[in-house]
Amino acid sequence: MVVRLRLARFGARNRPLYNIVVAQARTARNSKPMEVIGTYDPIPKPAPDGEGKPFKDIQLDITRAKYWLGVGAQPSDPVWRLFAMFGLIEPQWKVVRIPAQQEDKALYEKVQKVKIIPDGGPKTTTTAKPTPTS
Amino acid sequence: MARTKIFALKRPYPRQSWNKHAVYNLYRYRQPGTANRTFYQQKFRAKQETRRFHGEYLTERKWNSMFRHTLRGVVSMDPAVMARDDGSSVVSGRGSGTDEPPRRLIGTQEPEDEELSGLRNPRIPFAQMTFAPLERRLDTAVYRALFASSVRQARMMCLHGKVMVNGIKVPHAGYMLNPGDMFSVDPLLVMSAIGEQGRSSFKKLSTQAKVDLQKAIEEGQSKTKSSTYLKASNKKVLAGNADAEVDTDTFTAAGVKPTEEATEGTESTEAASTKATKAETQPEEETSSGKKKFHLPSDWRTYLPKHPRWKIYDEWKPKRFMNLFAFVPRYLEVNHHICHAVYLRHPVARAGSAEVPNPFNHDTMQLAYNWYLRRR
Amino acid sequence: MPPRLRPSSLPSTSNVIPQSFSSSPLLPFLLPSHHIYTVISSSSSSSRNFSTSKPAYRRARGFEKTPGTRNGFIEWMAKYAPRYNVPNPTNNVPVYMTYQPRALPSKKVERAPGMSRKKAKLDSIDWDTAKEKSTLSPFPGNKSFKAHPVISTEFREQIDLRIKAGRSVRRVSAELNCELERIAAVVRLKAIENKWIEQGRPLCTEMQTRVHAMMPVTHYTTFPQHESITDLRIHPATNNQLFLSVPESMAFNRKDASDAFGILPADVRMPHSELIEVERMKQAGVEVHEMIRIETERENREAEELKEKRERIEKRLKAGKVVETERFRFRLRPATAGAVGHRYGVPAEDRKRGVNKIPTRVL
Numbered sequence: 091m092v093v094r095l096r097l098a099r100f101g102a103r104n105r106p107l108y109n110i111v112v113a114q115a116r117t118a119r120n121s122k123p124m125e126v127i128g129t130y131d132p133i134p135k136p137a138p139d140g141e142g143k144p145f146k147d148i149q150l151d152i153t154r155a156k157y158w159l160g161v162g163a164q165p166s167d168p169v170w171r172l173f174a175m176f177g178l179i180e181p182q183w184k185v186v187r188i189p190a191q192q193e194d195k196a197l198y199e200k201v202q203k204v205k206i207i208p209d210g211g212p213k214t215t216t217t218a219k220p221t222p223t224s
Numbered sequence: 225m226a227r228t229k230i231f232a233l234k235r236p237y238p239r240q241s242w243n244k245h246a247v248y249n250l251y252r253y254r255q256p257g258t259a260n261r262t263f264y265q266q267k268f269r270a271k272q273e274t275r276r277f278h279g280e281y282l283t284e285r286k287w288n289s290m291f292r293h294t295l296r297g298v299v300s301m302d303p304a305v306m307a308r309d310d311g312s313s314v315v316s317g318r319g320s321g322t323d324e325p326p327r328r329l330i331g332t333q334e335p336e337d338e339e340l341s342g343l344r345n346p347r348i349p350f351a352q353m354t355f356a357p358l359e360r361r362l363d364t365a366v367y368r369a370l371f372a373s374s375v376r377q378a379r380m381m382c383l384h385g386k387v388m389v390n391g392i393k394v395p396h397a398g399y400m401l402n403p404g405d406m407f408s409v410d411p412l413l414v415m416s417a418i419g420e421q422g423r424s425s426f427k428k429l430s431t432q433a434k435v436d437l438q439k440a441i442e443e444g445q446s447k448t449k450s451s452t453y454l455k456a457s458n459k460k461v462l463a464g465n466a467d468a469e470v471d472t473d474t475f476t477a478a479g480v481k482p483t484e485e486a487t488e489g490t491e492s493t494e495a496a497s498t499k500a501t502k503a504e505t506q507p508e509e510e511t512s513s514g515k516k517k518f519h520l521p522s523d524w525r526t527y528l529p530k531h532p533r534w535k536i537y538d539e540w541k542p543k544r545f546m547n548l549f550a551f552v553p554r555y556l557e558v559n560h561h562i563c564h565a566v567y568l569r570h571p572v573a574r575a576g577s578a579e580v581p582n583p584f585n586h587d588t589m590q591l592a593y594n595w596y597l598r599r600r
Numbered sequence: 601m602p603p604r605l606r607p608s609s610l611p612s613t614s615n616v617i618p619q620s621f622s623s624s625p626l627l628p629f630l631l632p633s634h635h636i637y638t639v640i641s642s643s644s645s646s647s648r649n650f651s652t653s654k655p656a657y658r659r660a661r662g663f664e665k666t667p668g669t670r671n672g673f674i675e676w677m678a679k680y681a682p683r684y685n686v687p688n689p690t691n692n693v694p695v696y697m698t699y700q701p702r703a704l705p706s707k708k709v710e711r712a713p714g715m716s717r718k719k720a721k722l723d724s725i726d727w728d729t730a731k732e733k734s735t736l737s738p739f740p741g742n743k744s745f746k747a748h749p750v751i752s753t754e755f756r757e758q759i760d761l762r763i764k765a766g767r768s769v770r771r772v773s774a775e776l777n778c779e780l781e782r783i784a785a786v787v788r789l790k791a792i793e794n795k796w797i798e799q800g801r802p803l804c805t806e807m808q809t810r811v812h813a814m815m816p817v818t819h820y821t822t823f824p825q826h827e828s829i830t831d832l833r834i835h836p837a838t839n840n841q842l843f844l845s846v847p848e849s850m851a852f853n854r855k856d857a858s859d860a861f862g863i864l865p866a867d868v869r870m871p872h873s874e875l876i877e878v879e880r881m882k883q884a885g886v887e888v889h890e891m892i893r894i895e896t897e898r899e900n901r902e903a904e905e906l907k908e909k910r911e912r913i914e915k916r917l918k919a920g921k922v923v924e925t926e927r928f929r930f931r932l933r934p935a936t937a938g939a940v941g942h943r944y945g946v947p948a949e950d951r952k953r954g955v956n957k958i959p960t961r962v963l
């Protein structure tokens with residue numbers, strides 16, 4: 091049987107909290123694991139200074155995580171993602187960001203489709219016009 | 225379940241509301257009498273009367289679990305006196321202090337007026353603090369901060385998720401505020417809740433908003449590249465703003481020719497297209513004041529700024545009878561500019577005054593306090 | 601049995617007040633508390649000349665249960681209710697229920713030719729005298745609740761300016777006679793307000809002005825007297841009596857008393873306890889510049905301590921790495937296996953009856 095590094099859901103309804111656990115792959119999600127090595131709180135908290143992005147907290151015992159990876163424990167996808175943030179493993183996949191200029195160009199093209207009608211001009215509208223909201 | 229009919233004229237009970245019936249009932253309200261009643265009856269009556277005012281939508285069991293027999297009070301200290309005296313003079317002599325009681329001039333009388341005698345010998349009205357735990361509730365605090373016209377309305381705001389505590393939505397009316405908690409309600413909601421009724425003020429754009437709109441459109445026309453403005457004009461943002469009506473006499477929908485292509489797939493309804501034809505016939509119309517008329521494209525809604533200045537911002541009027549209840553207790557600090565308030569501390573009683581607003585006299589409150597004190 | 605006719609001119613009982621006497625809106629409060637009264641309006645009495653209601657002595661305690669209740673309400677709405685809605689946008693006279701709108705003092709004002717009668721009447725109200733006479737009790741039956749003034753918008757600006765100039769909250773509080781918590785709250789609220797202005801969000805200025813016009817307001821002056829800043833909280837431990845035998849020759853001071861109760865002395869617990877030291881210096885005749893020097897030193901010391909404390913908190917909050925993604929910031933914190941995570945074998949009580957599910961604190 092494989093030993094996995096995975097998340098175990100705690101918390102209440104609509105308020106999840108996860109333990110990062112080391113467990114046998116076939117055991118139940120919330121059964122007693124071999125070891126609890128961290129926690130993950132997926133609910134974003136607003137930034138303390140009120141500005142910037144909201145934050146999420148991850149706690150991890152890095153030495154234990156390294157050990158379990160070393161002996162061949164298999165991280166699940168979400169745990170892989172979290173471990174990649176700590177720099178323990180290579181991320182499974184990378185987000186390829188469109189460079190800002192390209193993004194701007196895409197937006198520019200999109201905007202070009204929206205025709206702005208000047209005063210009195212007998213212009214036609216294109217299909218890109220927004221539909222009424224009310 | 226809480227009673228729904230709470231403003232009956234036949235039984236004038238005081239309620240925490242600015243409703244006209246509630247005001248009338250409060251106006252003719254008299255304190256419960258104690259003559260020819262046993263102590264138990266007096267306490268029971270006092271408890272009934274006070275509970276009708278304080279959290280009448282809460283069950284007795286719920287309130288009983290909130291009640292605390294310890295009541296908060298403060299004493300104002302004078303630093304000058306404390307610097308002069310380390311307190312030993314109070315217990316000197318035979319333990320009762322060497323201070324002589326203040327002598328009254330011969331011929332003067334003890335003031336008859338309750339208020340004046342209170343000034344001379346102020347007592348701390350502790351019994352008035354019986355319902356202080358309710359003041360910690362989020363719904364009550366929202367009402368006290370003048371963000372709602374009744375506690376029930378405030379409660380509804382909370383339950384609908386319109387009230388934020390420290391920037392986080394708290395959909396619990398019974399959330400007990402902690403000292404330092406900041407709570408807020410959406411200003412538009414507050415203005416409609418404590419303002420004069422009628423939705424017309426919501427639908428019309430104010431003069432300032434019209435200026436904003438014109439500016440925004442001009443900006444949008446001049447810019448060919450993406451602007452932050454156009455980024456903001458997604459449907460979601462505008463959905464809430466879209467029910468605005470524009471005065472037809474000031475705004476004229478500009479030259480959309482009511483061709484098939486124009487009406488197809490666009491938002492122009494029949495009314496808009498007729499307006500448009502009118503505009504087309506007189507494109508360069510001048511108003512009597514000589515100003516050029518502002519022409520509005522048919523998709524003007526997409527140009528609305530995120531927070532348009534509705535008429536209500538400029539022409540807000542208070543709800544009827546609001547002035548009878550316009551006071552903010554000392555334990556709150558309210559900013560109506562942004563409809564935010566801070567719960568500074570728990571309410572306290574001090575010599576001559578208590579911070580829990582209610583229409584009952586000290587005797588009634590004392591009886592009510594005694595009722596809840598049983599078995600404690 | 602046909603209803604017995606009763607002459608309408610004859611009031612049924614002595615506790616019915618004729619129309620002419622019921623003009624004061626405060627009548628119910630002026631009457632002795634056992635007095636049950638009914639206002640007979642001239643119109644209602646003429647329309648019905650026999651009474652179907654119970655006689656007064658059989659009416660329920662306290663309330664008026666006559667079928668005329670609704671009429672009474674309609675009449676009140678027409679006659680008295682408008683008086684409470686006095687449009688006074690510039691004054692600071694709260695029109696509470698204890699206030700007698702009828703008795704609004706007036707002054708002589710010459711009526712301009714174009715002015716409406718209503719406007720002239722409003723202009724003639726002498727608000728200064730009214731302010732002196734007005735009572736701050738919103739509820740007629742409860743004298744112990746008084747509407748405390750709120751601080752004006754200008755006052756708020758002044759507080760914010762002082763804090764921005766680098767003065768401590770404690771000092772501003774003592775200068776402007778506002779509670780410490782209030783100063784802190786005003787600064788927090790002001791910061792949000794400024795942010796809104798920056799973002800171009802409209803402020804409810806009209807509402808703020810009109811709300812403040814309805815209630816007592818403390819305006820900013822050089823030495824504003826807003827509230828007592830040295831309110832000492834009565835400690836619950838002192839609610840119970842404590843018997844202590846003390847030798848008569850011994851001086852028993854506040855320190856001894858607090859030791860007996862097992863609490864801190866009032867000199868420490870009081871907010872603005874530093875004012876005692878200032879007063880002591882004053883009474884000892886310490887020179888002003890010396891006092892200022894000592895005070896500044898103390899302030900600097902406090903500021904230093906506060907800064908250190910803040911840094912410590914900041915350090916704790918910033919412990920570990922922060923990874924920023926497109927939408928969120930992930931705070932990565934080190935932990936120890938065994939001491940971290942939710943316990944196993946503990947039942948979740950979130951569905952249990954009688955357990956409070958409402959959060960007790962937010963952030």
